[in-house]
Amino acid sequence: MDKKAYNENSPSVSSSASSIKSDAEAAPAQAVDLLAERPDQGSNLTAFANIVCVVAGTGTLGLPYALAQGGWIGVGILFMSMIMSIYTGILIMKCIYYNGHTRLHSYQEIGLHAFGRPGLWAVWFFHTSIVLGAPVMYFILSGSQIYDMTKSSVNLSETAWIWICAGVVSVPFVVLKTLKEVSLLSIFGALATVVLCVVTMVESIVQYPEFKDVVGHDAVILKNLPMAVATISVCFGGNVVYMHVEESMRYPRSWNKVLVWALLACVVMYAVVAIPGYLTYGNTAQSPILLSLPDNVWNTIASIFIIIHVLLAAPILMTSFALEIERVFKIDVDTRGVAKERLLRTVNRLIILGVVGGIASLVPYFDSFMSLLGALGNCSLIFILPIVFYWRLIGWRHMPWYELAFCAFTLIIGALSAVIGTIDAIKALNRDFTQGR
Structure with a gap:
């Protein structure tokens, strides 16, 4: 199917609830039904849990701080970021199936098909900053939290706890091969996030009378908005694993519905932490x-x-990265045999774990690292590249004017936040290292 034929048959992406299904139905009779049921894959619930577990989590803990940076306008930015993330998540999946004959397997392949090797390497850089950067952030957070809870009774440094957390994560990361196999972890991780949000909300509300006349609030702090947007964007960084989550779904036509409900669930959890926390x-x-x-x-x-x-979310992200490496180097049973495939897979994943743990032990500044991660990787992968790739692979002429305006708005927000937010985050990290805490 050529690009022109696809554009003439494809409906507007704004009809999000049925766009992928409509594209499949619009394909010519000789095209393969790429969205057919996959009986050996997981349910919509496990896909929902995978998205929630990866998307919601540590980003939640930074939201009151993001509002302190940008003011109450951050609540609006939060909901706008959710809408933009749902939209670009749908665009990404349309790019995966853009030619109607084959399914692309990764974000990197989308970049390659759109712009050749420059597109491939651009995605690889930003993708790696997220799927390895987020676990780095996870290890920093878990190591520091365990250290704070045990320092009075256990004589271990924060760095030692970071490596212990890495050791715990190594078990599911090395033993479980695909995202389908780690889906049970995601369900427990999502439930843990719900409990975390409830506890944080209740504690904030209980303390409100003590702080209401002491602290200040702002409607908007213009100079800090790019940094606030970059921090908030971390909360919607799941599209680095969307391709693998959708690949593991029994009913791929349900992708849009699952994505919408998952991000709605995430933004509800974010709101019950961000609003009472900043208030x-x-x-x-x-x-x-x-x-x-x-x-x-x-x-x-x-x-x-x-x-x-x-500790349950880290294996999901690192498994996504490991699967890309293993696909590139053909580390599979058909090519290598059972024994060699397991050996090479184990070595590959232990190397990945070592790199992540090493970086986490050298950059122990959670808030600044989180802002840098959001500005550098998430703003590009969530707000910029999906639109650029969609326009390149499928085209923009069939889009109505209001959808093009929304695309332009998303691109501007993403670009400004990426550039200014990255500069501010690097300055903050420099202060952390030079002045300490």
């Missing part, structure tokens, strides 16, 4: 917000659940 702690809110909560049993429970979440 109570105002411009003194810290990242992670656990640092602002009182040092009591509920803070400890919240810390335990965020540790559980990040």
